[in-house]
Amino acid sequence: MSKPLDFDAAEQLAMATGDVEPEQLDHDAPVSLPPPGPRYEAVPRAASPAIPEPEGELLEVSVGPHHPSTHGVFRMNVVLDGEKIVQLKPVFGYLHRNHEKLGEQTTYLGNMPYTDRLDYFCSLSNNWAYALAVEKLAGLKVPERAEYIRVITAELTRLVNHSSLVGFLLHDMGTMGTPLMYAFREREKILDAFEALTGARMMCNYHRFGGCRVDLPPGWLDQVRTIVDNFPRFIDEMERLLSENEVLIARTHGVGVLPPELAVNAGVTGPSLRASGINYDLRKVDRYGIYDRFQFRVPLGEKGDVYDRYMMRILEMRESVKILQQALRDIPEGPVIDPKVRLRNFTPPVGEAYGRIEAPKGELGFYLISDGSKKPYRYRIRPPSFINLTVLEDMCRGHTLADAVIILGAVDIVLGEVDR
Amino acid sequence: MDPGLQNELSKRGIFTTTWQELLRFGYNWGRKNSLWPLNFGLACCAIEMIAASMARFDIARFGAEVFRPSPRQADLMIVAGTVTKKMAPLVVRLYNQMPEPKYVIAMGACAISGGPFKQGYNVLKGIDRFLPVDVHIPGCPPRPEALLHGLITLQKLIEAQEIHGPNKPRHLQETAPNEYPIPRYGRFDLDPPKNPEVWPGRPLPRGENK
Numbered sequence: 001m002s003k004p005l006d007f008d009a010a011e012q013l014a015m016a017t018g019d020v021e022p023e024q025l026d027h028d029a030p031v032s033l034p035p036p037g038p039r040y041e042a043v044p045r046a047a048s049p050a051i052p053e054p055e056g057e058l059l060e061v062s063v064g065p066h067h068p069s070t071h072g073v074f075r076m077n078v079v080l081d082g083e084k085i086v087q088l089k090p091v092f093g094y095l096h097r098n099h100e101k102l103g104e105q106t107t108y109l110g111n112m113p114y115t116d117r118l119d120y121f122c123s124l125s126n127n128w129a130y131a132l133a134v135e136k137l138a139g140l141k142v143p144e145r146a147e148y149i150r151v152i153t154a155e156l157t158r159l160v161n162h163s164s165l166v167g168f169l170l171h172d173m174g175t176m177g178t179p180l181m182y183a184f185r186e187r188e189k190i191l192d193a194f195e196a197l198t199g200a201r202m203m204c205n206y207h208r209f210g211g212c213r214v215d216l217p218p219g220w221l222d223q224v225r226t227i228v229d230n231f232p233r234f235i236d237e238m239e240r241l242l243s244e245n246e247v248l249i250a251r252t253h254g255v256g257v258l259p260p261e262l263a264v265n266a267g268v269t270g271p272s273l274r275a276s277g278i279n280y281d282l283r284k285v286d287r288y289g290i291y292d293r294f295q296f297r298v299p300l301g302e303k304g305d306v307y308d309r310y311m312m313r314i315l316e317m318r319e320s321v322k323i324l325q326q327a328l329r330d331i332p333e334g335p336v337i338d339p340k341v342r343l344r345n346f347t348p349p350v351g352e353a354y355g356r357i358e359a360p361k362g363e364l365g366f367y368l369i370s371d372g373s374k375k376p377y378r379y380r381i382r383p384p385s386f387i388n389l390t391v392l393e394d395m396c397r398g399h400t401l402a403d404a405v406i407i408l409g410a411v412d413i414v415l416g417e418v419d420r
Numbered sequence: 421m422d423p424g425l426q427n428e429l430s431k432r433g434i435f436t437t438t439w440q441e442l443l444r445f446g447y448n449w450g451r452k453n454s455l456w457p458l459n460f461g462l463a464c465c466a467i468e469m470i471a472a473s474m475a476r477f478d479i480a481r482f483g484a485e486v487f488r489p490s491p492r493q494a495d496l497m498i499v500a501g502t503v504t505k506k507m508a509p510l511v512v513r514l515y516n517q518m519p520e521p522k523y524v525i526a527m528g529a530c531a532i533s534g535g536p537f538k539q540g541y542n543v544l545k546g547i548d549r550f551l552p553v554d555v556h557i558p559g560c561p562p563r564p565e566a567l568l569h570g571l572i573t574l575q576k577l578i579e580a581q582e583i584h585g586p587n588k589p590r591h592l593q594e595t596a597p598n599e600y601p602i603p604r605y606g607r608f609d610l611d612p613p614k615n616p617e618v619w620p621g622r623p624l625p626r627g628e629n630k
Contacts, residue, residue, distance in 0.1 A: 065507065065510060066460055066510060066514055067489075072461060072462070072463070072466070073462055073507055093504075093506050094504060094506050094507045094510075095462065095463055095501075095502060095504060095507070096504055096506065096542050097463075097502055097504065097537045097540055097542065097543055098537065098540035098541055098542050098543070101540065101541070102537065102539060102540055105539065113536065114536065117463075117464055117536070120463070120464035120467060120561075121467070180470075180474070181474055181475050184470070184471060184474040184475070184476070185474070185475060185476070187471075188471070188474075188476050201468075201563060202464060202467065202468065202561055203464070203560060203561070415463070416463055416464060
């Protein structure tokens with residue numbers, strides 16, 4: 001058993017108030033957003049920038065909703081000057097499944113399976129965010145073992161998401177199959193572990209308010225240990241194949257640059273924000289769950305282009321493996337759910353709560369208002385990929401339509417979450 | 421030919437058939453083993469569809485690995501995911517653009533009936549209100565093995581099709597439609613909300629009781 005890290009309270013306070021020299025900050029220390037300075041001033045965005053004088057005629061193309069590269073049913077109306085994008089207007093709603101309205105008609109427990117279907121790559125992270133919001137609302141405590149299981153499942157989900165994303169991104173660039181095949185080979189191993197634990201491959205529905213649904217099956221930890229120990233080999237393989245690949249570098253360097261000011265102003269979170277060089281990871285900032293016990297670093301990008309966003313995913317997978325190794329080493333015995341929690345007829349007190357986690361795509365939050373009944377009065381989801389998508393036009397302007405496809409691919413959207 | 425004689429000859433190692441039977445066998449055998457699906461994902465089930473086409477489940481074993489982005493080159497539409505009312509006209513239009521013979525697999529609870537989102541205001545309660553569905557695959561989402569089983573079921577359906585006579589399939593009947601009317605995304609609901617040709621529905625029990 002490793003001892004939880006002991007942070008000095010005064011040091012924390014100094015960090016939070018910004019009285020620390022920047023070079024003293026190391027990535028393992030708790031971080032907070034720098035105080036608003038000139039770098040982060042809110043700059044009002046022009047409503048519709050003037051279209052420059054085109055050389056020839058402008059062409060308006062509707063890309064989607066049936067398009068092989070748009071990651072689902074997403075449509076963008078693009079105005080092209082030759083091959084260069086002058087304007088881009090996203091059109092949403094082709095997968096609007098009324099999650100929030102259904103959430104108001106369903107009990108608190110009944111909403112848990114719906115959260116699986118939001119971002120269908122990362123169902124266990126979604127479960128955690130929702131459980132966290134309800135636990136805040138009702139003031140529940142989670143047993144130690146359940147916290148460890150949550151970290152393990154969430155980080156495995158991050159591995160699934162990032163490896164699939166790298167595969168899909170390369171698929172968009174024209175590498176038909178190979179990286180995606182490798183990614184799905186690893187994904188299947190992790191999904192086998194999920195299936196052994198929860199009974200489902202994708203829609204896990206495993207976390208509960210105040211813990212987890214069932215204890216781990218025998219031998220599960222060894223299975224996960226094998227997966228985690230072999231995972232760095234897969235990352236090395238991907239890096240050897242891709243990271244210095246001439247074609248990948250030619251396609252991604254300097255493409256779709258997201259300036260840090262714009263990223264902060266638009267509310268972009270997750271790997272896209274960190275690729276622009278901003279040190280903001282909710283696992284470090286909020287330190288929800290037990291993330292303060294693990295040693296890991298937050299990778300940061302320099303330029304904020306598509307290559308940096310690709311590299312963020314690779315580096316975050318390496319950090320996730322570190323977290324998983326520590327969690328698998330330290331996981332204690334004990335109950336996985338607070339026996340006093342009554343899941344059926346669960347009725348939290350009147351109030352409101354916002355629970356958020358660092359999902360693989362960014363900050364995933366659930367905002368709940370309770371009026372003391374069995375169903376939430378308001379159930380609002382803050383989806384990361386929807387808000388990351390708002391800067392798509394700024395990133396795409398001036399690039400070709402073929403580049404827009406990979407810029408969209410690097411944003412990492414899942415339409416179930418964007419349209420809800 | 422007399423079936424008894426044919427049986428007798430086959431016992432002696434002599435294979436007999438008719439031209440029509442041979443033609444039927446060859447035509448169906450060729451079609452069933454090279455179904456080209458439309459590369460068309462709607463929601464969660466699309467990920468399992470992709471997983472089915474990857475190395476572990478390997479849909480290529482059944483000749484259906486050539487996912488075509490264009491409906492003009494596809495034989496099979498796998499409706500993989502929730503069909504919303506905004507998306508339904510486009511799904512029907514894509515189906516109309518596919519050349520005959522064409523087949524539809526409804527994959528997952530949402531495509532069959534609306535699934536867990538059935539109570540919602542924006543979800544179509546099953547794609548078979550607008551399209552003739554050949555195979556339904558239940559599950560949320562169905563496992564890749566289930567998709568493969570659905571594909572094999574469809575292959576068996578194709579294998580049994582006649583090319584002459586009254587039982588010939590839809591695409592060989594001259595009067596049968598190969599296009600279906602595209603609904604409009606209306607103000608409150610799809611307009612019309614269903615296609616009575618493929619979804620006759622049943623009369624409300626309320627009227628019978630009175």
